[in-house]
Amino acid sequence: DLYNFRQIGVDTKVHGVIGNPIGHSKSPHLYNAAFKSLGFNGIYLPLMVDSVANFIKTYSSTDFVGYSYTIPHKEAGLECCDEIDPIAKEIGAISCMIRRPTDGKLMGYNVDYLGAIAAIEEALRGSNGATPASASPLAGKLFVVIGAGGAGKALAYGGNEKGARVVVANRTYEKAKQLADKVGGQAITLVELKDFHPEEGMILANTTSVGMKPRMDDTPLPKEALKRYSLVFDAIYTPKWTRLLQEAQECGATVVFGTEMFINQAFVQVERFTGLPAPKQLIRDVLARNT
Ligand code: ATR
Structure with a gap:
């Protein structure tokens, strides 16, 4: 009963995740289960979209109340907002959009940054219990972000905000330069x-789709280059063990799965969509069952 259309009534809040491709997304499983367990009258659909602008225009007068954004539409989504959260504006990409009940305006937010940075901090605290909870364990660290798209920007801004020294590595140099500046x-x-x-103990975050299913033999950085990193994060979550994470672990680094970023984002988005505290254990269980 992933999409139970029989439950839809005049008061049902309709949500969806906008992406292309979208078939692999675990979001509908998570959000529909969360809505149900909270007793929230909502539904969440996968939306395969070519043009975000056309989609938003087509459905502008409907009852869609919330959208999540995924590859490759996080930047196009920003252009379709009526109002944008200051952090999302700086990042230049949104990860969710909510229709304001009072006037129907579409509000854009970016919570990628919250999810990914929280996951990395948690792992660093785990491997180095000495860091006090108030200071970020990212402070002062050399933090290498691969990719300069929406997710790359989110990680670079987040790392900088936590006091890390950010390096942006991208296939296209100009995009890396723009973000690094x-x-x-x-x-x-x-x-x-x-x-x-330049030094030992660096932190690496991959935000590109290199290594994503079905091209699981691909990796953004060869194994020989991974030895200097103490922690490696991969934003990809299909598969959970990307080649990058397997090889990083073989080199002795702590690994942080894309699922952790996704889970943290899901907590935030469920709370924004429903106004209720996220059922965290249920969200973890549903994701574990569908991975
Ligand atoms: P997202 O919003 O999820 O970050 P995106 O905006 O499409 O997605 O960004 C994709 C990023 O992955 C870009 O930095 C892209 O590099 P370019 O700026 O050179 O295009 C990077 N990327 C995608 N495919 C890649 C590949 N095969 N090799 C290296 N980098 C790749």
């Missing part, structure tokens, strides 16, 4: 990253 960081190409090892 905004966060006071350094830009390099993905090719240069192979020989980039």
Whole structure:
């Protein structure tokens, strides 16, 4: 009963996740289960969309009240908002959009940053219990972000806000440079990253789709280059163990799965969509059952 259309009535709050492709998304499983357990009268659909602008225009007068955004539409989504949260504006991408009940305006937010940074901090605290809860364990660390799209921007802004020294590594140098300049960081190409090892104990975050199912033999950085990293995060969550994370673990690094970012984002979005505290254990269980 993933999409139980029989439950839809005049008061049902309709939500969806906008992406392309969208078939792999676990979001409908999570959100529908969360809505049900909270007794919230809502439904959440996968929305395969080519043009975000056309979609939003087509459904502008409908009762869609909330959207999540995924690859490749997080930047296009920003253009379709009536109002944008300041952090999302700085990042240049949104991860969710909510229709304000009072006037129907579409409000854009970015919670990628909250989910991913929280997951990395939690893992760093676990591997180094000495850090007091008030200070970010990312402070002062060299934090390498691969990719300069929506997720890359979110991680770079988040890392900078936590006091990390940010390096943006991207296939296209110009995009890395633009982002690095905004966060006071350094830009390099993905090719240069192979020989980039200024110090030990660096932190790596992959935000590209390289290694995502079905191309699971691909990896953004070869194993030889992973030895200097103490922690590696991959935003990809299908598969859970990307080649990058497998090889990072073989090199002795702590690994943080894309599922952790996704789970943390889901907590925030469920709370924004429903106004109720997220059922955290249920969300973890549903994701475990559907991975
Ligand atoms: P998202 O919003 O999820 O971050 P995106 O905006 O489409 O997605 O960004 C994709 C990022 O992955 C970009 O940084 C892209 O690099 P380019 O700026 O050079 O396009 C990167 N990317 C995608 N496919 C890649 C590949 N095969 N090799 C290296 N980088 C890749």
